[in-house]
Amino acid sequence: MGKMQGLAPSGVAVSTALDHQQQLQQQQLQQQQQQLQQPVVGYWLSDKKRKKLNFHVFAELCRSHGIQLVKIDLQRDLEQQGPFQVILHKLTDLLLEADQGNATSTNLVQRFQSYVDSHPETMLLDPLHAVRKLLDRCRSYDLIQELEICRLERAISTPAFVRLNTSDPEEMLELMRERHVTFPFVCKNIVAHGSASHEMAIVFGEAGLRDIRPPCVAQSFINHDGVLHKVFVIGDTFHVVERPSLKNFPAGKSDQKTIFFNSHDVSKAESASHLNARDESQTAEQRQQLSPQVVRRLVEGLRETLEMSLFGIDIIVDRESGHHAVIDINAFPGYDGVADFFPALLMHVQGLLQAHKPSDGVLTNQRLQTPNGQLEPPTTGELIQHHQAQPQQLQQAAACRDQDSASAAGLSALQLPRLSLPSRPHGRCGCTASRSSWPVENGGGSGASHLVPTKRRVHSVSVSPAAAADIGMVCHRVSLVGKGSNGR
Numbered sequence: 173m174g175k176m177q178g179l180a181p182s183g184v185a186v187s188t189a190l191d192h193q194q195q196l197q198q199q200q201l202q203q204q205q206q207q208l209q210q211p212v213v214g215y216w217l218s219d220k221k222r223k224k225l226n227f228h229v230f231a232e233l234c235r236s237h238g239i240q241l242v243k244i245d246l247q248r249d250l251e252q253q254g255p256f257q258v259i260l261h262k263l264t265d266l267l268l269e270a271d272q273g274n275a276t277s278t279n280l281v282q283r284f285q286s287y288v289d290s291h292p293e294t295m296l297l298d299p300l301h302a303v304r305k306l307l308d309r310c311r312s313y314d315l316i317q318e319l320e321i322c323r324l325e326r327a328i329s330t331p332a333f334v335r336l337n338t339s340d341p342e343e344m345l346e347l348m349r350e351r352h353v354t355f356p357f358v359c360k361n362i363v364a365h366g367s368a369s370h371e372m373a374i375v376f377g378e379a380g381l382r383d384i385r386p387p388c389v390a391q392s393f394i395n396h397d398g399v400l401h402k403v404f405v406i407g408d409t410f411h412v413v414e415r416p417s418l419k420n421f422p423a424g425k426s427d428q429k430t431i432f433f434n435s436h437d438v439s440k441a442e443s444a445s446h447l448n449a450r451d452e453s454q455t456a457e458q459r460q461q462l463s464p465q466v467v468r469r470l471v472e473g474l475r476e477t478l479e480m481s482l483f484g485i486d487i488i489v490d491r492e493s494g495h496h497a498v499i500d501i502n503a504f505p506g507y508d509g510v511a512d513f514f515p516a517l518l519m520h521v522q523g524l525l526q527a528h529k530p531s532d533g534v535l536t537n538q539r540l541q542t543p544n545g546q547l548e549p550p551t552t553g554e555l556i557q558h559h560q561a562q563p564q565q566l567q568q569a570a571a572c573r574d575q576d577s578a579s580a581a582g583l584s585a586l587q588l589p590r591l592s593l594p595s596r597p598h599g600r601c602g603c604t605a606s607r608s609s610w611p612v613e614n615g616g617g618s619g620a621s622h623l624v625p626t627k628r629r630v631h632s633v634s635v636s637p638a639a640a641a642d643i644g645m646v647c648h649r650v651s652l653v654g655k656g657s658n659g660r
């Protein structure tokens with residue numbers, strides 16, 4: 173008592189001080205409780221990718237929507253860092269190192285996998301077994317050929333390819349004949365990810381077979397007028413971005429010397445290699461167009477087959493036949509040029525969290541289950557409802573693409589609604605069976621168009637209104653000039 177008197181001049185002051193302390197403690201407790209109730213999303217990305225994506229902007233966006241984004245330290249026990257409701261990652265390099273026998277990487281991958289195995293409630297974007305399939309080009313191409321849409325229609329496939337394990341030109345030619353691979357062909361590394369994987373060659377004739385180093389994949393070269401279509405999938409939405417690509421070459425065998433190139437020099441938004449030269453004798457309208465219907469069906473098929481929700485598909489359109497050729501599938505690609513990547517990713521995560529909420533998750537799933545156990549496709553109404561919520565948000569997202577703190581604040585101020593569209597959980601990977609739409613720029617009332625960034629400007633390519641309506645496309649005016657929304 174004496175001590176208290178010594179500290180405080182009056183009884184009132186003492187009780188005020190105590191009240192204040194209690195209030196603070198209560199606030200702290202509330203905050204802790206709130207944090208405990210907040211969903212936790214763990215993520216692991218390489219430092220390079222984290223910086224390239226400006227992932228801190230996503231962390232801020234999550235925080236402002238009541239989700240904690242926690243960077244996972246693979247060296248530490250994951251149990252002490254979680255529990256995680258969702259984990260986002262790009263562990264391709266680590267998986268590759270583990271597959272190549274690196275003991276440290278193997279250990280890290282095993283620890284990560286055993287955390288996932290002992291937490292069936294954690295949704296992994298995306299499962300390691302699924303990502304592994306994409307590390308081998310031949311396996312990816314096989315997957316595409318096995319898709320229903322590719323088996324039933326000639327309009328889409330992967331160009332003829334063969335795995336070459338021999339250095340003997342005669343044996344190579346025999347293998348090529350068996351698999352209908354023709355000259356010229358693109359020679360690619362079997363491994364599809366990592367810096368070495370992007371070194372390639374175009375081989376024009378038998379003499380060029382001596383230039384290649386097996387094991388590798390030989391894939392027939394398809395003339396496509398120098399246009400690459402990158403389809404970026406985020407859960408049940410996808411975005412199409414146009415990029416520069418390799419120019420046309422005369423079909424058939426020739427004496428031309430082998431051309432060596434790095435894929436990142438010819439197919440990035442800013443690429444301006446001599447190999448990119450377009451055939452200027454054709455106008456844009458005369459060029460073969462990407463079919464929205466084909467892309468949608470391809471995305472649906474792959475999402476289901478791969479059990480993945482964050483991936484990219486690279487498509488070229490054959491200048492002669494108009495057939496679509498898938499030349500690459502990437503796990504968690506760069507999403508460069510996707511104006512609303514972070515809001516779309518957040519909506520996907522929110523959708524998964526909502527679908528897996530203990531209280532209403534069961535109900536949601538029951539509602540989607542048909543009597544024979546199949547998942548129902550969404551109605552057009554559901555789709556439109558889902559996408560109509562977005563135009564304003566997309567505009568805001570596009571407006572805050574610069575990477576200063578103001579833009580981070582701007583992005584986090586976005587009021588993304590809780591998803592009203594029930595997600596269709598596919599296992600625990602967060603891949604859903606619902607349809608996608610592509611965010612588009614309104615082409616001035618004459619139809620819809622999708623975003624096409626070329627050399628840092630975003631142009632538009634027309635898609636007919638009928639085609640747009642067919643896939644439930646909703647037009648958003650998102651004017652973008654320069655790099656993607658995330659300043660990449």
Ligand SMILES: Nc1ncnc2c1ncn2[C@@H]1O[C@H](COP(=O)(O)OP(=O)(O)OP(=O)(O)O)[C@@H](O)[C@H]1O
Nearest residue numbers: 331358369370391392393394417418435439499500
């Ligand atoms: N079969 C083909 N016919 C014509 N051009 C092709 C073919 N395959 C690849 N290309 C060209 O080579 C480029 C790189 O090919 P690919 O996408 O397989 O490389 P990558 O290194 O896996 O790409 P990414 O950086 O997306 O991982 C393409 O953008 C395209 O310009």
Ligand SMILES: O=P(O)(O)O[C@H]1[C@H](O)[C@@H](O)[C@H](OP(=O)(O)O)[C@@H](OP(=O)(O)O)[C@H]1O
Nearest residue numbers: 221264364365366367484502505506507508
């Ligand atoms: O977003 P696009 O243009 O598709 O480019 C991606 C490539 O397609 C991927 O192959 C890259 O990943 P890898 O470096 O793991 O191959 C990927 O590297 P990243 O994971 O460092 O972003 C990107 O370069």
